[in-house]
Amino acid sequence: MKGPRVLVVDDQKDFARGVALVLGEVTTSIEVANSVEEAVDLLEGQTFDLVLSDVKMPGRDGLSLLDHVHERWPRLRVVLFTAYGTIEAAVAAIKRGAYDYLTKPFDDAELLVIVRRAYKEILDEDEIERLRAELAETRSFHGIYGRDRRMLQVMDSIRRIAPSAAPVVVWGESGTGKELVARAIHAESPRARAPLLAFNAAALPDTLAEAELFGARKGAYTGADKDRKGLFADASGGTLFIDELPSMPQSLQGKLLRALQEGEVLPLGSSTPVRVDVRIVAATNVEPARLLREGRLRKDLYYRLSVMRVTLPPLRERIEDIGLLANLFLERAAGGGTKPPTRISPRALRLLVSHDWPGNVRELQNVIERAAVMCRGEEIGPADIVLEDDDLEWEPEDEDDLAYEEAKRKVLERFQRRFVERAMAETGGNLAAAARRAGITRAALHRIVKRLGMETDE
Ligand SMILES: Nc1ncnc2c1ncn2[C@@H]1O[C@H](COP(=O)(O)OP(=O)(O)OP(=O)(O)O)[C@@H](O)[C@H]1O
Ligand SMILES: [Mg+2]
Numbered sequence: 001m002k003g004p005r006v007l008v009v010d011d012q013k014d015f016a017r018g019v020a021l022v023l024g025e026v027t028t029s030i031e032v033a034n035s036v037e038e039a040v041d042l043l044e045g046q047t048f049d050l051v052l053s054d055v056k057m058p059g060r061d062g063l064s065l066l067d068h069v070h071e072r073w074p075r076l077r078v079v080l081f082t083a084y085g086t087i088e089a090a091v092a093a094i095k096r097g098a099y100d101y102l103t104k105p106f107d108d109a110e111l112l113v114i115v116r117r118a119y120k121e122i123l124d125e126d127e128i129e130r131l132r133a134e135l136a137e138t139r140s141f142h143g144i145y146g147r148d149r150r151m152l153q154v155m156d157s158i159r160r161i162a163p164s165a166a167p168v169v170v171w172g173e174s175g176t177g178k179e180l181v182a183r184a185i186h187a188e189s190p191r192a193r194a195p196l197l198a199f200n201a202a203a204l205p206d207t208l209a210e211a212e213l214f215g216a217r218k219g220a221y222t223g224a225d226k227d228r229k230g231l232f233a234d235a236s237g238g239t240l241f242i243d244e245l246p247s248m249p250q251s252l253q254g255k256l257l258r259a260l261q262e263g264e265v266l267p268l269g270s271s272t273p274v275r276v277d278v279r280i281v282a283a284t285n286v287e288p289a290r291l292l293r294e295g296r297l298r299k300d301l302y303y304r305l306s307v308m309r310v311t312l313p314p315l316r317e318r319i320e321d322i323g324l325l326a327n328l329f330l331e332r333a334a335g336g337g338t339k340p341p342t343r344i345s346p347r348a349l350r351l352l353v354s355h356d357w358p359g360n361v362r363e364l365q366n367v368i369e370r371a372a373v374m375c376r377g378e379e380i381g382p383a384d385i386v387l388e389d390d391d392l393e394w395e396p397e398d399e400d401d402l403a404y405e406e407a408k409r410k411v412l413e414r415f416q417r418r419f420v421e422r423a424m425a426e427t428g429g430n431l432a433a434a435a436r437r438a439g440i441t442r443a444a445l446h447r448i449v450k451r452l453g454m455e456t457d458e
Pocket of ligand 2: 283
């Protein structure tokens with residue numbers, strides 16, 4: 001890998017050369033321009049990933065270059081150098097959609113951190129684009145449907161973590177698809193030919209749960225009328241899906257930790273440990289940080305399990321997937337009936353999109369199946385859609401014990417999301433018009449939209 005293609009723009013030739021020299025550490029592809037005009041010429045002639053530009057230059061300045069770049073190459077990231085003490089300039093730069101800024105004088109490390117971060121994002125974006133193209137053909141990734149950016153990122157990370165045998169924690173609200181993710185990890189992994197078995201402690205009394213997981217000798221507990229191998233042994237060479245991790249009793253958590261540490265299990269009533277080779281994928285519908293705080297999950301176990309993590313976004317944050325999934329479930333529901341509906345009306349769809357979906361994809365599936373049965377015509381209308389009452393209130397019990405900064409970030413993110421969604425809805429998805437309405441530049445809005453993982457028509 002030769003690194004990102006960078007263009008450095010500064011009228012001070014020595015300074016520009018100095019920056020280029022430092023960048024030699026991360027990339028072999030560097031061009032230097034000493035004016036905006038020169039920069040634009042270079043940009044027209046070849047492809048870049050990143051522009052680093054001074055703001056203050058004779059003639060056209062860095063901000064005008066920023067605007068020009070965003071008009072013509074919206075994906076290109078621009079980092080601006082601002083003079084020391086002009087915090088307003090830095091703020092203005094970010095507002096106008098700059099990727100980041102560096103206050104002159106800056107040291108090499110600061111520069112490299114920003115360039116490395118940008119490069120990583122660029123590579124991730126390329127990967128996501130490839131996945132998007134693949135999905136256009138296969139429709140789903142091992143049964144996971146979705147075009148939402150964050151879902152594509154989930155699929156991408158499943159691909160990345162599948163080859164390893166390290167444990168994975170999957171976190172997502174109920175019905176977001178955690179089990180599907182576990183199955184996809186297994187299917188993508190070298191263990192795909194061995195079994196994937198699921199365990200749910202919530203469904204069993206403690207002793208039975210232990211026997212189910214680790215096995216038991218005949219007579220080890222009341223009702224143990226024969227030897228049991230247990231899921232660890234049965235899933236040997238494969239994957240064990242531990243559903244509802246928080247519902248595991250503490251004692252069992254301790255035993256699971258030991259099994260992970262030692263690579264062997266001790267069946268109930270036996271004194272001979274059995275070696276096991278199983279990959280663990282554990283699911284939780286409560287945020288791990290909260291589980292730890294409330295003592296429902298042993299810290300040592302969590303750190304052992306969460307070598308890799310997958311976080312599933314709630315359905316209400318994947319607006320564009322709602323339509324896609326609704327149509328998928330309609331297609332599936334249409335299998336049985338005599339003259340099933342084949343479409344969802346725009347008004348019904350709007351209802352679906354504005355619902356909060358506390359039960360996420362599973363809830364959507366139920367709503368559509370029911371609508372398909374109730375519907376008399378070919379098209380599902382608003383009257384066929386029966387939704388649980390939306391809880392319009394803020395859910396303080398969820399947020400009030402978060403750290404202040406995190407709570408603030410969440411509130412802000414939610415605000416931005418709603419704000420952007422409304423601006424986009426009011427302008428029919430036109431980014432430029434929505435930006436004007438919101439009083440920010442198109443590029444800045446584009447950044448926000450991207451950071452929130454929202455999709456636009458552009
Ligand atoms: N992205 C998706 N594409 C297609 N179907 C999905 C998707 N996500 C979830 N589903 C479907 O929604 C239902 C719920 O998914 P799943 O059981 O994986 O959720 P979960 O997160 O394990 O839920 P819970 O926390 O209640 O156990 C399943 O029928 C699943 O097939
Ligand atoms: Mg589940």
